[in-house]
Amino acid sequence: MNTLRVPVVEKILNANDQLAEQNRRRLDQAGTFGINLMASPGAGKTSVILQTIRRLAGSTRIGVIEGDTAPVTIDADRVISAGMPAVQINTGGDCHLDAVMIANGLNQIAVDQLDLIIVENVGNLICPAAFQLGTHTNVLIASIPEGDDKPYKYPNIYRGIDVLILNKIDLLPYVRFDMDYFRKGVEILNPGVKVFPVSCASGEGFDPWLDWLRAKLSKE
Amino acid sequence: MHELAVTESILQIASEHASKAGAKKVTDVYLVLGRLSSIVDDSVQFYWDALSEGTICQGAQLHFERIPAKMACLDCGTSFELPGELILCPKCQGGHVKVITGDEFRVDSIEILQESGENL
Ligand SMILES: Nc1nc2c(ncn2[C@@H]2O[C@H](COP(=O)(O)OP(=O)(O)OP(=O)(O)O)[C@@H](O)[C@H]2O)c(=O)[nH]1
Ligand SMILES: [Mg+2]
Ligand SMILES: [Zn+2]
Numbered sequence: 617m618n619t620l621r622v623p624v625v626e627k628i629l630n631a632n633d634q635l636a637e638q639n640r641r642r643l644d645q646a647g648t649f650g651i652n653l654m655a656s657p658g659a660g661k662t663s664v665i666l667q668t669i670r671r672l673a674g675s676t677r678i679g680v681i682e683g684d685t686a687p688v689t690i691d692a693d694r695v696i697s698a699g700m701p702a703v704q705i706n707t708g709g710d711c712h713l714d715a716v717m718i719a720n721g722l723n724q725i726a727v728d729q730l731d732l733i734i735v736e737n738v739g740n741l742i743c744p745a746a747f748q749l750g751t752h753t754n755v756l757i758a759s760i761p762e763g764d765d766k767p768y769k770y771p772n773i774y775r776g777i778d779v780l781i782l783n784k785i786d787l788l789p790y791v792r793f794d795m796d797y798f799r800k801g802v803e804i805l806n807p808g809v810k811v812f813p814v815s816c817a818s819g820e821g822f823d824p825w826l827d828w829l830r831a832k833l834s835k836e
Numbered sequence: 837m838h839e840l841a842v843t844e845s846i847l848q849i850a851s852e853h854a855s856k857a858g859a860k861k862v863t864d865v866y867l868v869l870g871r872l873s874s875i876v877d878d879s880v881q882f883y884w885d886a887l888s889e890g891t892i893c894q895g896a897q898l899h900f901e902r903i904p905a906k907m908a909c910l911d912c913g914t915s916f917e918l919p920g921e922l923i924l925c926p927k928c929q930g931g932h933v934k935v936i937t938g939d940e941f942r943v944d945s946i947e948i949l950q951e952s953g954e955n956l
Contacts, residue, residue, distance in 0.1 A: 617860065617949050617950065617951065618949070618950055619947060619948070620857065620859075620947070620949075621945055622854070622857045622859075622945060622946050622947070622948055623944075623945045624849060624850070624942075624944060624945050625942060625944060625945070626849050626853075626942060626943050627942050628842055628846055628849070628867075628941050628942060628943060629842070629845055630845075630849070631845060631848065710840075711838055712838055712841075714841065743838040747838070768921050768922045769921060769922075771872070771922045772872060772873075772874065775935075800931050801922060803931055804922060804931035805922065
């Protein structure tokens, strides 16, 4: 027997990244724009999805892939009640969705008939950041009651996003939230990232987000 | 944390490269992880011991090389290391910074035992 050092130099999540590439090609072939929506639990992912569906329903066919750590269908049921198809992916306790789960989700939904697929990732600010899904854009929802220090504590998720939705701005009068401090943290991590302050409670702020989305959809 | 998924990937990568190299056994796996990847070494080691059982990697030692998170200030040129959480440039307090190292996340190499003579 002899000992030998074998060079490998392979990214640990290489297999996931490659499957994500396949998911991307599949969406592209169907002409469907894909969003990976990430946030902490309760930040308002489902609320933003429902508002978006309500406002785009006339012009856009939207499907939703709901990731949950438990076999509950609460979020998917809400989407279906709003008149759009949804599939529930149970991660079996896993803290994030990965490209395999999205590939399965795409098998259960009529991708070809959709203009937009929104993936509601598992509520978590750490793990989803590491796993590419194959969607076209990463959107993070932060919400006012979570506090203004989140960019400083969870830098990785802020670094990888294209759009930041700042939800629950109706609560600004009641919660201590230093907007400049928050924005500075975001700017360090992700210079020039699009930020849309909104409220799902009042509907305030949704037009700029929807304009951005429409512009993306018309390109796809 | 996603250490389980990460460990599964490490095992898959190490096993694949080991079989390709005609290994009898993998003795060591060398990982390079930047400080910005939020992975806990002890958890990976724990899952590794369980997952590698009965595979070519059983009993292999994991080695973690941690690369510090180094930032450079684009305004004043100062380089500095992140203490864990995000900080502004310690010299000019600016927020215009760039990541230099700390994103590494790879299996760098493995050490294997080979039958003598198979080594070409
Ligand atoms: N005041 C206020 N409450 C909101 C707003 N948006 C969402 N909420 C409330 O916040 C709670 C959580 O909202 P969800 O949309 O379920 O949040 P989520 O991120 O999908 O939660 P999980 O899927 O469980 O992680 C609900 O009680 C919502 O009614 C908002 O803009 N303002
Ligand atoms: Mg939800
Ligand atoms: Zn500086």
